[in-house]
Amino acid sequence: KDEIDNESSFQRLEYFKTAIKRQGLITRTERDLQSHESERINDKHKKDIDRRADNLLVQERYISLEELQQQYQRQSELEDLQFNNTKKQFAVADSVADKSIAENLRDKRKADAENINPSSEKVKAPQGTTAQELVQLLKNHEGGWLWDVIESTKPVWVLGGQGSGKSSFAASIVMCRKAIFDWNITSIVDAHGHKNRAKAWKLLIPLEPELIGERNDYLAIGEAMDEAVQRWSDRTENDTPIQTLWDELTQLSLQDDCKESVKKFVRHSLTDVRKAAEYLVCISHAFTNAASGNAEGFNDLRQSETIQIKRKSKNGRVPLNHAEISGLYNDDGNLIESKRVTVPDWFYPDSLLRFISAR
Known part of the structure; x- marks a missing residue:
């Protein structure tokens, strides 16, 4: 009876641990989602504020509409350059990996031939x-x-x-x-x-x-x-x-x-x-x-x-x-x-x- 009780208690404890871990995972996931959502909302608010500030500068004639559009255009070009540069970095990494794989296969063929x-x-x-x-x-x-x-x-x-x-x-x-x-x-x-x-x-x-x-x-x-x-x-x-x-x-x-x-x-x-x-x-x-x-x-x-x-x-x-x-x-x-x-x-x-x- 003691062995049965101990086994039963052990199983209940393990179930409890599993439930705590599962609940902790759910809680962390929700917290991460809320944090990510808050960051996106803050980013959107920041962009809205920047846009209203730019419109106000145009209205007060601190800057012309053409100059503002040029700034937007330069910013867009910069973002495109950053994006293309990132793609190139990935392409370089892929090519280096492909080269390493090809060299490894070549060396393996040579080693196999030498063993044969x-x-x-x-x-x-x-x-x-x-x-x-x-x-x-x-x-x-x-x-x-x-x-x-x-x-x-x-x-x-x-x-x-x-x-x-x-x-x-x-x-x-x-x-x-x-x-x-x-x-x-x-x-x-x-x-x-x-x-x-x-x-x-x-x-x-x-x-x-x-x-x-x-x-x-x-x-x-x-x-x-x-x-x-x-x-x-x-x-x-x-x-x-x-x-x-x-x-x-x-x-x-x-x-x-x-x-x-x-x-x-x-x-x-x-x-x-x-x-x-x-x-x-x-x-x-x-x-x-x-x-x-x-x-x-x-x-x-x-x-x-x-x-x-x-x-x-x-x-x-x-x-x-x-x-x-x-x-x-x-x-x-x-x-x-x-x-x-x-x-x-x-x-x-x-x-x-x-x-x-x-x-």
């Missing part, structure tokens, strides 16, 4: 390793088809099933263009980017691209495609060339958040990128209408205005060293619809890293 591949920043190029050497390797391999791919202004589509080496081939193209022409890769659009950071893109991350669409963010991917189409409209051939990489286009046309954007993206990429100085590398399982955004009516243009490299694998795990390429032109200017080629062992991101380190 700590030796990448420390690799030293062998003596004599130059961009010219890489160009000669590309030109000397099987009639120079790799060099034709690297220097082409057409979008490059790397195709194939799982384990065929699509991503490593695409990354190798980006790295060659960086090593030879110093073209920066500005973005990697990949719904599985959070997984590929440590694998397919581990040597591209130190080049500081923006990684878009991670964790199946198809809305962000659609927005990136819309921005790309607008960018191609604004950029010209005289702008500094850039690279962008677009992964897993196979299923994007099936995603509600980006299917319309994919269609527009593919259609404009066939005609706009060359004059925008943007070099696209796209990855897909196939080059069907569905994989290219269901851009109907553009089949012939897709075949002639893109380079398609089809890779294959052994048992879906080991990439084969042979591939098929379409979209290049022969010496007579005729389109090569399909040609069997081989991918050399040195055309791999780890092997190409030394050329970028030599820059």
